[in-house]
Amino acid sequence: METRSEQLFEVAKKYIPGGVNSPVRAFGPVGRTPRFILSARGDRIIDVDGNEMIDYICSWGPGILGHTHPRVIQKVQEACEDGLTYGAPTEKEVQLAELIVQLMPGMEMSRLVSSGTEAVMSAVRVARGYTKRDKIIKFKGCYHGHSDGLLVKAGSAALTTSVPDSAGVPEDYTKNTLVAQYNDRTSVEELFAANPEQIAAVIVEPVAANMGVVLPQKGFLEFLREITERFGSLLIFDEVITGFRLALGGAQGYYGITPDLTTLGKIVGGGMPIGAYGGRKEIMEMVSPVGPVYQAGTLSGNPIATTAGIETLTILKEDPGIYERLEQKAVRIAETIKEAAGGMVCVNQIGSLLSIFFNDKAVTDHESATASHTGKYAEYFSYLLDAGIYVAPSQFEAMFLSDAHTEEDISYTCQKMKEYFREFNS
Ligand SMILES: *Cc1c(COP(=O)(O)O)cnc(C)c1O
Numbered sequence: 407m408e409t410r411s412e413q414l415f416e417v418a419k420k421y422i423p424g425g426v427n428s429p430v431r432a433f434g435p436v437g438r439t440p441r442f443i444l445s446a447r448g449d450r451i452i453d454v455d456g457n458e459m460i461d462y463i464c465s466w467g468p469g470i471l472g473h474t475h476p477r478v479i480q481k482v483q484e485a486c487e488d489g490l491t492y493g494a495p496t497e498k499e500v501q502l503a504e505l506i507v508q509l510m511p512g513m514e515m516s517r518l519v520s521s522g523t524e525a526v527m528s529a530v531r532v533a534r535g536y537t538k539r540d541k542i543i544k545f546k547g548c549y550h551g552h553s554d555g556l557l558v559k560a561g562s563a564a565l566t567t568s569v570p571d572s573a574g575v576p577e578d579y580t581k582n583t584l585v586a587q588y589n590d591r592t593s594v595e596e597l598f599a600a601n602p603e604q605i606a607a608v609i610v611e612p613v614a615a616n617m618g619v620v621l622p623q624k625g626f627l628e629f630l631r632e633i634t635e636r637f638g639s640l641l642i643f644d645e646v647i648t649g650f651r652l653a654l655g656g657a658q659g660y661y662g663i664t665p666d667l668t669t670l671g672k673i674v675g676g677g678m679p680i681g682a683y684g685g686r687k688e689i690m691e692m693v694s695p696v697g698p699v700y701q702a703g704t705l706s707g708n709p710i711a712t713t714a715g716i717e718t719l720t721i722l723k724e725d726p727g728i729y730e731r732l733e734q735k736a737v738r739i740a741e742t743i744k745e746a747a748g749g750m751v752c753v754n755q756i757g758s759l760l761s762i763f764f765n766d767k768a769v770t771d772h773e774s775a776t777a778s779h780t781g782k783y784a785e786y787f788s789y790l791l792d793a794g795i796y797v798a799p800s801q802f803e804a805m806f807l808s809d810a811h812t813e814e815d816i817s818y819t820c821q822k823m824k825e826y827f828r829e830f831n832s
Contacts, residue, residue: 410454411442433799436784438791440799446473448810451796459796460815464806467647467672470732470758471721472810478676478717485713491705498716499707505719506674506682509654512643512664516684517693518707522646522671523551525681526609528693528701529667530555532683533607533640535692535699543597543608545588547772549616550609550644550669554579588614588771589623594630598637607667608634609642612657615804616647617775618761619754627663634666640689646671646681647804650722652757653729660757676718678711728809732758735807735816742820746827752778758807762786775802786826793822 418425426432426440433440441453449472451461464470471478485498499518506516519525530542530553542555550556557572558580571580584601586593588610598605608630614620634641643665648657650673658664667685674680684690692699705711722728740755743762752763763769764782783801790797795818797805 409439412439414442414454415439430798430800430803435780435801436787436799438788438799441791441796448472448474449808449812449815457794459791459794460811460819462795462797462805462807462819463803464808465672465677466803467651467806468675468677469806469808469810470651470673471676471718472808475718475721475810477721478714481713481717482678482710485710488709490710491708493704496707496709496712498709498712502674502707502712502716502719505716505723506670506684509656509719509723510645510649510658510668510670510684511655512658512666512668512686513684514687515690516670516682517690517701518712519681519683519701519703520679520705520708520711521551521681522644522669523553523681524703525646525669525671525683526550526556526642526644527553529642529669529683529685530607530609531701532685532689532692532699533642533667535697536689537606537638537640539604539606539639540582541584541601541604542582542606543584543586543594545610545614545772546585547588547617547620547775548609548611548614548644550611551646555583556609558583558585587773588617588620589626590771591626591629594633598633598639603638605634605637605639607640607642609644611647612643612645612661612663612665613648613652613756613759615759616802617772618763618769618778618802619756619759619804620761620769620771620775621754621756622661623770627657627661631663631665640666640685642667642669644669647759649673650719651759651806654722654726673718673722674715675711676714676716678714679705679708680711680715725809729757731809732807735811736760736805738816739805739807739820739823743823743827746824747831750827750831759804760807761804763801785830789826789830790819790822795819795822 452458554575584597645656649670653660669683671681694700740753752765752769754761764779780801
């Protein structure tokens with residue numbers, strides 16, 4: 407008998423490419439049918455067949471408080487009464503900008519946009535406008551959204567769907583994007599040496615989370631700070647995942663390294679579409695209408711989305727214990743897996759982000775990440791899904807913890823993970 411999800415997926419494929427509005431949702435890498443979601447509450451997500459699952463995707467990061475947090479929902483409902491969009495300034499935009507600037511050490515000013523992709527593409531434009539240089543350096547396996555110039559050996563779903571670059575992107579658009587190896591200083595030094603006074607910026611996920619979670623090795627981010635300064639380039643931290651997740655001050659707060667520009671997304675919208683970019687005042691004053699760098703958006707600073715963002719950041723700010731609680735849960739899962747799987751897997755964990763690589767070696771960059779056994783991951787994914795545990799349908803995506811994950815649900819998850827490793831890998 408077909409499930410409702412299977413039926414919907416068949417219809418969806420008629421009207422939407424691949425049946426989904428973002429590739430990784432199609433469950434392609436794990437060979438299953440995606441679950442069509444009906445509702446979600448706390449740490450649970452419920453599909454159209456009535457399957458209730460413990461959700462470790464959390465909408466790929468935004469859901470740090472869990473689903474339908476009563477305070478966020480109430481504020482959003484109230485805000486709807488006042489109108490959905492005006493295309494004019496609001497007090498809420500000012501509040502959200504103030505909050506962002508207060509919390510993110512490297513941001514003296516910020517601009518709101520509607521997605522992480524938009525934030526990154528705008529930040530890169532600002533970096534180029536400010537430095538009057540064209541080239542940027544990105545790292546293999548880091549994902550910065552789907553704008554043309556950054557779809558160069560992108561990570562995220564592009565990894566497992568075997569689309570190393572994207573069709574439809576002219577070479578002219580990517581020729582100014584140079585690709586270095588994450589955690590490899592020499593690869594960065596070589597690019598700077600080969601392109602003297604041409605590098606506008608280095609963009610990096612300070613903790614890479616789109617090739618699975620890969621931590622920066624000791625000194626790597628400090629090195630990026632130093633070399634960009636030395637060559638008159640800007641350092642852009644893409645904190646679309648790490649912002650407000652690793653710590654209230656993002657990875658820049660966590661590691662104590664201040665980038666010139668920062669990009670935000672995911673959590674900053676509290677479950678609604680917002681991205682933001684910002685940095686030092688003199689750099690951000692390059693942006694139109696004060697400066698010559700054009701950037702705009704009809705729905706930018708949308709009042710409903712800013713409401714969700716403000717409430718989410720306010721809750722995080724009021725609760726200093728939250729990051730410790732998140733980390734404890736992630737550590738518990740990480741320790742369970744390490745113990746159950748022995749040296750068969752590599753577990754990378756930091757804060758509420760973790761990845762289980764089916765790889766008996768350390769995963770430190772794109773090469774070692776992609777050496778993982780994706781078939782094993784698919785088997786593990788299926789085992790958990792059938793047990794009501796919803797993790798990323800790809801070896802190369804993070805597992806996300808939220809404050810709504812209960813001790814009981816973490817215990818159940820740990821137990822099922824142990825069972826999996828006992829049954830399939832002894
Ligand atoms: C998700 C993500 C993006 C893109 O954000 P969208 O809102 O999906 O456009 C950019 N950078 C990083 C690091 C991300 O994780």
